[in-house]
Amino acid sequence: MACIESHGLRKAYGTTVALDGIDLRVEEGRIVGLIGPNGAGKTTALHAILGLTPYEGELRVLGRDPWRERDELMRDVCFMADIAVLPRWIRVAQVLDYVAGVHPRFDRARAESFLAKTTIGRTRKVRELSKGMVTQLHLAIIMAIDARLLVLDEPTLGLDILYRKQFYDSLLGDYFDDSRTILVTTHQIEEIQHVLTDVMFIDRGRIVFNRSMEDVESRYREVAVHPDQLAAARALHPIHERPGIGQSVLLFDGPDRQQLAALGEVRTPSLADLFVAVMSDPARSAQGAGQ
Amino acid sequence: MISISPMQRFYWSVRRELWENRSLYLAPLGVAALILVASLIGAIGLPATLRDGSLDPARRQELVQQPYVFAALLLMFTTLVIGIFYCVDALQGERRDRSILFWKSLPVSDLTTVLAKASIPLIVLPLITWGITVVTQSMMLVFGSARLVGSDAGIAGLWTRVSLLPMSGILLTHLLFGHGLWWAPFWGWLLLVSAWARRAAILWATLPLLAIGLLEKIAFNTSNFAALLLNRFSGGPQGSETSSNPMSMAGMAIASPLHLLTSAGLWTGLAVLALFLAAATRLRHSRGPL
Numbered sequence: 001m002a003c004i005e006s007h008g009l010r011k012a013y014g015t016t017v018a019l020d021g022i023d024l025r026v027e028e029g030r031i032v033g034l035i036g037p038n039g040a041g042k043t044t045a046l047h048a049i050l051g052l053t054p055y056e057g058e059l060r061v062l063g064r065d066p067w068r069e070r071d072e073l074m075r076d077v078c079f080m081a082d083i084a085v086l087p088r089w090i091r092v093a094q095v096l097d098y099v100a101g102v103h104p105r106f107d108r109a110r111a112e113s114f115l116a117k118t119t120i121g122r123t124r125k126v127r128e129l130s131k132g133m134v135t136q137l138h139l140a141i142i143m144a145i146d147a148r149l150l151v152l153d154e155p156t157l158g159l160d161i162l163y164r165k166q167f168y169d170s171l172l173g174d175y176f177d178d179s180r181t182i183l184v185t186t187h188q189i190e191e192i193q194h195v196l197t198d199v200m201f202i203d204r205g206r207i208v209f210n211r212s213m214e215d216v217e218s219r220y221r222e223v224a225v226h227p228d229q230l231a232a233a234r235a236l237h238p239i240h241e242r243p244g245i246g247q248s249v250l251l252f253d254g255p256d257r258q259q260l261a262a263l264g265e266v267r268t269p270s271l272a273d274l275f276v277a278v279m280s281d282p283a284r285s286a287q288g289a290g291q
Numbered sequence: 292m293i294s295i296s297p298m299q300r301f302y303w304s305v306r307r308e309l310w311e312n313r314s315l316y317l318a319p320l321g322v323a324a325l326i327l328v329a330s331l332i333g334a335i336g337l338p339a340t341l342r343d344g345s346l347d348p349a350r351r352q353e354l355v356q357q358p359y360v361f362a363a364l365l366l367m368f369t370t371l372v373i374g375i376f377y378c379v380d381a382l383q384g385e386r387r388d389r390s391i392l393f394w395k396s397l398p399v400s401d402l403t404t405v406l407a408k409a410s411i412p413l414i415v416l417p418l419i420t421w422g423i424t425v426v427t428q429s430m431m432l433v434f435g436s437a438r439l440v441g442s443d444a445g446i447a448g449l450w451t452r453v454s455l456l457p458m459s460g461i462l463l464t465h466l467l468f469g470h471g472l473w474w475a476p477f478w479g480w481l482l483l484v485s486a487w488a489r490r491a492a493i494l495w496a497t498l499p500l501l502a503i504g505l506l507e508k509i510a511f512n513t514s515n516f517a518a519l520l521l522n523r524f525s526g527g528p529q530g531s532e533t534s535s536n537p538m539s540m541a542g543m544a545i546a547s548p549l550h551l552l553t554s555a556g557l558w559t560g561l562a563v564l565a566l567f568l569a570a571a572t573r574l575r576h577s578r579g580p581l
Contacts, residue, residue, distance in 0.1 A: 054577060071399060071400040074396060079392070081389075085390060085392045087311070087390035087393065090311070098307055104293050104294060
């Protein structure tokens with residue numbers, strides 16, 4: 001069974017189309033990055049998956065209909081949005097009591113042992129904690145829930161680099177295993193690119209790119225070309241070209257390696273560069289979408 | 292995986308409300324403290340009231356009892372106001388501070404949440420009011436007795452006139468049946484508005500009712516709607532309250548809770564409550580952060 005499966009998922013707010021017929025399938029045990037510009041439909045897609053918003057089309061998450069069965073689904077799904085979501089009035093001990101009281105898969109001892117590594121006091125209120133500490137607290141709760149799907153919406157927004165690094169290290173080191181699936185959106189592409197197993201680009205409510213990271217790494221190459229080689233390089237049909245210092249950087253989809261090597265230094269493009277290339281490609285909707 | 296019953300989820304949801312809204316018990320406790328200070332001062336004149344031979348016995352009875360009745364009324368008024376503000380914010384606040392995204396990430400249904408919030412004005416607040424009032428009145432009686440010890444007026448004069456046990460029984464039925472069940476449609480309406488309104492829920496809760504009343508007056512020159520609301524707010528079904536004097540303990544007495552329980556008015560009110568809560572649940576299901 002796929003963890004998430006959708007066909008023709010559509011959502012409109014009035015005349016604004018937020019999701020425009022999304023077909024996707026996320027298998028168990030993957031870490032999927034959903035990446036897109038502001039207003040592309042990332043959060044709407046996540047909210048549909050979490051049963052927070054109604055939609056048209058077909059969507060199953062862990063075999064359930066999220067809109068009709070949100071509370072049952074949430075036994076197996078965890079969700080963490082950006083940091084403003086934990087209620088500010090609640091005390092650390094209270095939030096642990098409450099989750100322990102309502103969640104059948106919550107292991108309080110595990111949350112406590114994670115919190116013991118931080119400086120968060122049990123009697124503190126969320127409003128008294130720093131942004132980084134609130135994220136640590138939420139992460140401690142999530143790590144103590146034996147869930148099958150974890151959905152993260154900009155989880156590290158507003159955090160400094162140390163907290164961000166620690167966040168993904170904890171997630172990978174102490175949480176993730178083959179039976180879990182993680183779906184994450186973020187603008188900090190560079191930081192998660194080594195974490196992901198799959199990547200999807202979303203733009204204007206459509207999935208415009210959907211590949212495994214293995215596929216991405218074996219398939220795409222970029223090469224820095226001197227101006228005198230530029231015409232030869234362009235003849236190989238790069239999908240994107242950007243100016244570098246005294247040279248141009250061209251990005252290729254499935255090129256002939258030897259031909260490229262003759263033009264300049266060949267390397268695997270970063271996800272961020274690939275994202276820019278795909279987003280600025282006018283013919284992209286035909287490419288890469290679907291798989 | 293341990294199993295968690297719906298009752299447990301409801302219990303924790305109610306506790307959550309009490310954590311968030313500490314004014315539900317802190318405000319009446321504060322008022323109770325003020326009442327006790329005032330009653331300490333009032334106790335000074337108590338021996339004189341009991342000794343004064345020129346007083347009519349009925350008047351004396353009233354003078355001795357009055358502070359206890361006023362204490363109960365003041366506490367009731369406090370929790371009524373607290374209850375209104377609680378309801379108006381109950382379903383809007385969690386959307387305003389975006390914490391609804393956290394609550395909805397847990398396996399608690401919208402219905403459980405709405406019922407837990409509704410239980411605050413329907414059951415929890417009447418019980419809090421009752422508990423605090425009984426303790427306050429008992430302490431007032433202790434203060435009065437302490438003042439009378441050693442004075443020639445004697446404690447008996449106070450204890451025969453103030454009978455706390457029947458008073459607390461009357462109060463409990465008044466609060467549970469009157470403030471809780473009889474006012475149920477009001478509480479449901481406030482919760483519904485709270486789930487619906489994006490801002491200024493208190494205005495949305497009151498102005499439309501006022502408008503309906505005025506429009507009815509203009510269109511038909513009648514005031515049935517206003518009478519309906521007023522009747523609901525100010526009293527029980529016909530004959531259930533012996534409202535001779537609302538400023539006395541007898542005025543609070545619900546003649547027969549059984550009579551109230553079988554009255555059509557109560558059940559109509561509960562049906563309206565159910566409709567409002569069902570609508571509030573639907574709204575909470577479909578609405579996200581503001």
